[in-house]
Amino acid sequence: MNxxxxxxxxxxITTIExxxxxxxxxxxxxxxxxxxxxxxxxxxxxxxSSVVAxxxxxxxGKQLVCVHVNHGLMRKNESxxxxxxFRNQLDANLIYVDATDRFLTLLEGVSDPEKKRKIxxxxxxxxxxxxxxxxxxxxxxxxxxxxxxxxxxVKQAEGKKAVKSHHNVGGLPEDLQFEGLVEPVxxxxxxxxxxxxxxxxxxxxxxxxxxxxxPGLGVRCLGAITRDRLHALRxxxxxxxxxxxxxxxxxxxxxxxxxxPDIKSVGVxxxxxxxxxxxxxxxxxxxxxxxxxxxxxxYAVLHRITARITSxxxxxxxxxxxxxxxxxxxxEWE
Ligand code: XMP
Numbered sequence: 176m177n178x179x180x181x182x183x184x185x186x187x188i189t190t191i192e193x194x195x196x197x198x199x200x201x202x203x204x205x206x207x208x209x210x211x212x213x214x215x216x217x218x219x220x221x222x223x224s225s226v227v228a229x230x231x232x233x234x235x236g237k238q239l240v241c242v243h244v245n246h247g248l249m250r251k252n253e254s255x256x257x258x259x260x261f262r263n264q265l266d267a268n269l270i271y272v273d274a275t276d277r278f279l280t281l282l283e284g285v286s287d288p289e290k291k292r293k294i295x296x297x298x299x300x301x302x303x304x305x306x307x308x309x310x311x312x313x314x315x316x317x318x319x320x321x322x323x324x325x326x327x328x329v330k331q332a333e334g335k336k337a338v339k340s341h342h343n344v345g346g347l348p349e350d351l352q353f354e355g356l357v358e359p360v361x362x363x364x365x366x367x368x369x370x371x372x373x374x375x376x377x378x379x380x381x382x383x384x385x386x387x388x389x390p391g392l393g394v395r396c397l398g399a400i401t402r403d404r405l406h407a408l409r410x411x412x413x414x415x416x417x418x419x420x421x422x423x424x425x426x427x428x429x430x431x432x433x434x435x436p437d438i439k440s441v442g443v444x445x446x447x448x449x450x451x452x453x454x455x456x457x458x459x460x461x462x463x464x465x466x467x468x469x470x471x472x473x474y475a476v477l478h479r480i481t482a483r484i485t486s487x488x489x490x491x492x493x494x495x496x497x498x499x500x501x502x503x504x505x506x507e508w509e
Contacts, residue, residue: 224318392409
């Protein structure tokens with residue numbers, strides 16, 4: 176399938192049987208396209224790149240080279256999970272790059288949200304390109320492009336401006352020439368990609384992972400990022416996710432996370448003054464992320480999360496809930 180237009184006759188992939196047929200068809204196409212050459216993939220751990228990785232491992236095994244860039248803005252244990260699943264369980268040829276210092280150094284003192292996004296996006300490409308240059312004989316670039324990405328780029332080509340700049344690996348430097356792109360899921364919608372992921376045997380938590388922005392926790396650690404506040408955010412976010420898993424809200428809420436702004440308030444801990452940041456909970460439901468409503472979280476759950484975050488996370492002394500729908504607030508704060 177070389178076209179970027181989904182044929183009207185294409186059946187929606189709703190069952191494991193249909194997904195298996197799709198996988199077999201793609202395996203044959205990919206093998207025919209790349210022969211015995213090598214393929215490079217930026218594996219973020221998101222649904223799309225993970226499904227592409229699993230599919231290509233099946234099709235071409237060690238001819239696929241996956242690069243996972245940890246920009247230091249991942250959620251707790253996220254990079255570790257990617258390594259565990261792909262390197263240890265699926266035996267992938269995976270290069271893990273811990274680029275935390277590169278990113279956090281560049282972001283030091285930068286508070287403007289768009290500047291932060293641009294720095295993270297550009298540095299991601301730099302790190303990935305450095306890895307690609309260091310590898311010899313890679314001919315193809317694989318991407319987790321899905322059909323909504325193609326529809327979005329058509330809209331942008333027609334001059335419709337996005338509210339925030341998103342990043343991907345589409346803008347690689349000119350000196351990195353690939354023979355071609357391998358984009359096996361480019362005509363699929365997200366729900367279809369998930370069914371394919373299940374058929375490939377990827378863990379449920381990975382296939383149904385909630386959306387996570389490319390700039391990661393960088394757009395949730397508001398203003399200029401500091402390592403201590405980023406650490407507090409990561410820990411608080413992990414508690415929120417743990418508690419949502421425990422009471423089943425993970426299946427009910429489309430996206431939920433913690434935001435930590437760069438302001439401190441006065442509190443009291445161990446009978447002493449304790450200045451800390453607030454952790455802000457955002458939990459939204461949506462179908463297309465263009466608009467979003469607020470999920471009502473039972474007070475008992477909120478109390479438990481508040482108690483845990485304020486007692487377990489160094490630097491946090493309050494927990495707040497964001498009740499703003501989209502519009503007027505965007506889902507992410509930056
Ligand atoms: P906003 O904040 O614009 O977010 O209401 C809508 C959805 O997009 C996600 N988001 C991103 N996803 N790269 C992504 O892949 C990005 O740079 C990015 N920024 C926001 C956000 O998490 C929400 O699901």
